[in-house]
Amino acid sequence: xxxxxxxxxxxxxxxxxxxxxxxxxxxxxxxxxxxxxxxxxxxxxxxxxxxxxxxxxxxxxxxxxxxxxxxxxxxxxxxxxxxxxxxxxxxxxxxxxxxxxxxxxxxxxxxxxxxxxxxxxxxxxxxxxxxxxxxxxxxxxxxxxxxxxxxxxxxxxxxxxxxxxxxxxxxxxxxxxxxxxxxxxxxxxxxxxxxxxxxxxxxxxxxxxxxxxxxxxxxxxxxxxxxxxxxxxxxxxxxxxxxxxxxxxxxxxxxxxxxxxxxxxxxxxxxxxxxxxxxxxxxxxxxxxxxxxxxxxxxxxxxxxxxxxxxxxxxxxxxxxxxxxxxxxxxxxxxxxxxxxxxxxxxxxxxxxxxxxxxxxxxxxxxxxxxxxxxxxxxxxxxxxxxxxxxxxxxxxxxxxxxxxxxxxxxxxxxxxx
Amino acid sequence: xxxxxxxxxxxxxxxxxxxxxxxxxxxxxxxxxxxxxxxxxxxxxxxxxxxxxxxxxxxxxxxxxxxxxxxxxxxxxxxxxxxxxxxxxxxxxxxxxxxxxxxxxxxxxxxxxxxxxxxxxxxxxxxxxxxxxxxxxxxxxxxxxxxxxxxxxxxxxxxxxxxxxxxxxxxxxxxxxxxxxxxxxxxxxxxxxxxxxxxxxxxxxxxxxxxxxxxxxxxxxxxxxxxxxxxxxxxxxxxxx
Numbered sequence: 058x059x060x061x062x063x064x065x066x067x068x069x070x071x072x073x074x075x076x077x078x079x080x081x082x083x084x085x086x087x088x089x090x091x092x093x094x095x096x097x098x099x100x101x102x103x104x105x106x107x108x109x110x111x112x113x114x115x116x117x118x119x120x121x122x123x124x125x126x127x128x129x130x131x132x133x134x135x136x137x138x139x140x141x142x143x144x145x146x147x148x149x150x151x152x153x154x155x156x157x158x159x160x161x162x163x164x165x166x167x168x169x170x171x172x173x174x175x176x177x178x179x180x181x182x183x184x185x186x187x188x189x190x191x192x193x194x195x196x197x198x199x200x201x202x203x204x205x206x207x208x209x210x211x212x213x214x215x216x217x218x219x220x221x222x223x224x225x226x227x228x229x230x231x232x233x234x235x236x237x238x239x240x241x242x243x244x245x246x247x248x249x250x251x252x253x254x255x256x257x258x259x260x261x262x263x264x265x266x267x268x269x270x271x272x273x274x275x276x277x278x279x280x281x282x283x284x285x286x287x288x289x290x291x292x293x294x295x296x297x298x299x300x301x302x303x304x305x306x307x308x309x310x311x312x313x314x315x316x317x318x319x320x321x322x323x324x325x326x327x328x329x330x331x332x333x334x335x336x337x338x339x340x341x342x343x344x345x346x347x348x349x350x351x352x353x354x355x356x357x358x359x360x361x362x363x364x365x366x367x368x369x370x371x372x373x374x375x376x377x378x379x380x381x382x383x384x385x386x387x388x389x390x391x392x393x394x395x396x397x398x399x400x401x402x403x404x405x406x407x408x409x410x411x412x413x414x415x416x417x418x419x420x421x422x423x424x425x426x427x428x429x430x431x432x433x434x435x436x437x438x439x440x441x442x443x444x445x446x447x448x449x450x451x452x453x454x455x456x457x458x459x460x461x462x463x464x465x466x467x468x469x470x471x472x473x474x475x
Numbered sequence: 476x477x478x479x480x481x482x483x484x485x486x487x488x489x490x491x492x493x494x495x496x497x498x499x500x501x502x503x504x505x506x507x508x509x510x511x512x513x514x515x516x517x518x519x520x521x522x523x524x525x526x527x528x529x530x531x532x533x534x535x536x537x538x539x540x541x542x543x544x545x546x547x548x549x550x551x552x553x554x555x556x557x558x559x560x561x562x563x564x565x566x567x568x569x570x571x572x573x574x575x576x577x578x579x580x581x582x583x584x585x586x587x588x589x590x591x592x593x594x595x596x597x598x599x600x601x602x603x604x605x606x607x608x609x610x611x612x613x614x615x616x617x618x619x620x621x622x623x624x625x626x627x628x629x630x631x632x633x634x635x636x637x638x639x640x641x642x643x644x645x646x647x648x649x650x651x652x653x654x655x656x657x658x659x660x661x662x663x664x665x666x667x668x669x670x671x672x673x674x675x676x677x678x679x680x681x682x683x684x685x686x687x688x689x690x691x692x693x694x695x696x697x698x699x700x701x702x703x704x705x706x707x708x709x710x711x712x713x714x715x716x
Contacts, residue, residue, distance in 0.1 A: 357514065358529050405629050422642045425639050429642075433653065440654065446581065446584035447584065448666075
């Protein structure tokens with residue numbers, strides 16, 4: 058501790074000269090080279106600003122003076138704290154975007170740390186993103202974002218990403234094309250008015266995923282969902298509605314939301330929601346009527362071969378049954394059913410697929426069902442009535458002749474029978 | 476063997492064998508069919524966990540179906556081709572007397588009459604059981620084959636007809652199950668005369684006591700035949716020789 062006041066004194070003496078100008082780092086180092094001013098960095102190692110500054114050499118910011126980034130340090134003694142690094146003196150706009158975007162979401166007084174430039178790009182040794190050693194290089198982005206979005210954070214996105222098809226592919230080949238955080242969310246999203254235009258906004262999401270999945274995007278754009286999205290229907294499903302967000306898994310992964318066992322509940326989150334379907338003039342019985350069929354029951358109990366929603370309706374190219382290109386257009390139904398039921402003919406169109414028993418909608422099934430209901434009720438009333446009469450009579454007979462019933466049931470019975 | 480302990484043959488082994496195959500098949504069909512009718516019951520979860528999904532239970536269901544179809548076909552042939560079958564069938568035909576027996580018994584049950592119905596070889600209770608199996612088998616086998624051969628059905632039959640087959644299969648299954656477990660099981664297992672079980676379905680025999688109680692007319696007919704046999708010239712000759 059004794060060395061610190063001494064170091065500060067010698068530094069102050071050096072500062073009495075003219076203010077640093079041009080590449081005059083040595084003037085700063087008159088103070089900042091003193092070991093007592095060393096700061097502890099993340100690894101626990103103590104490092105002086107001078108030593109840190111040498112890392113600039115040959116990096117993106119080689120040639121800059123200290124004061125270009127630390128303008129408030131021009132005055133001596135410096136204000137304390139010396140204030141934010143002035144990246145926006147060169148990099149116009151970026152800084153403000155990230156801050157305002159985060160502030161929009163966080164209530165006033167929130168203790169959430171809103172990242173600033175240096176949190177991601179580093180301090181003195183900033184490298185261009187194209188450099189594999191840069192913390193913002195494509196290969197290292199998940200680690201970088203994971204520092205704040207790790208498993209114990211309030212927003213633990215990194216762990217679910219690591220389990221996702223993208224995260225696993227990225228882990229296998231970190232330099233490969235697998236999507237990392239910034240591919241979807243953008244590094245420095247643009248702001249229009251109060252709206253932050255990120256790649257994961259509902260309206261922009263399909264295009265974001267389409268950057269890597271162009272064929273799927275084409276199918277989706279032509280589908281009933283894609284068309285509705287471009288018409289501005291906000292409730293319509295986008296890629297993440299079915300596939301999930303950070304935890305997107307391969308469709309063949311049993312934990313995927315689009316694995317055959319999970320397809321019905323994934324589609325059912327909308328198509329079984331009565332209020333949502335009513336809002337858009339659709340029926341909500343597609344999902345429950347599927348669940349009641351053999352297909353639905355077999356699916357529920359783990360069959361992977363039985364038809365689920367996608368087997369008939371398609372996946373990204375779902376179209377309304379009125380569309381002649383739809384797999385469920387009446388003209389195409391024999392072929393669609395025939396994928397599993399070889400020999401299915403146009404007869405499959407004579408009747409309802411998502412059958413809901415009603416007098417007008419399915420009269421034959423309705424009357425068979427109603428007939429059996431009453432046949433069962435009346436038969437059982439008659440049979441149970443006969444049983445109860447028989448039991449009651451036995452009780453009465455037994456009470457009337459208790460001794461005979463106890464002592465010689467056989468002869469008593471024989472007497473009854475005669 | 477004293478006269479009181481005398482046993483009569485009621486069901487031949489052919490009849491007993493048919494009943495056993497029928498019973499086993501129907502129990503298999505009920506056990507593996509109900510889970511599909513009530514898929515969210517704990518029973519369904521139990522069965523489908525045993526069979527790891529619906530496939531294996533479906534295979535077992537079809538084995539039961541083969542049993543039911545086989546015993547049905549055999550029974551038809553037996554009825555037509557054998558003297559024993561034809562005789563039993565005649566005794567099982569519904570008659571006006573059955574309706575009168577129902578009325579007599581109901582009046583006796585409610586205390587309006589002292590007279591109880593006296594049955595021959597088959598009471599109306601047993602005739603109901605027998606003919607219910609016809610009704611049930613026709614519906615269950617007919618609709619069941621549509622569902623079994625659903626690929627063919629989707630070629631030849633409108634979707635609505637397949638739906639009707641499924642509905643009838645499910646509805647009649649419940650009716651049959653209730654009839655068996657409530658009506659049939661009361662009459663042969665649970666009622667105080669037979670509890671816990673009438674053994675006739677296994678031994679084929681019935682005691683004189685039960686014969687007199689449940690089938691007095693049949694007993695009298697047998698006695699009549701015995702007397703005729705004793706009085707016939709053939710037996711006289713035998714006695715004389």
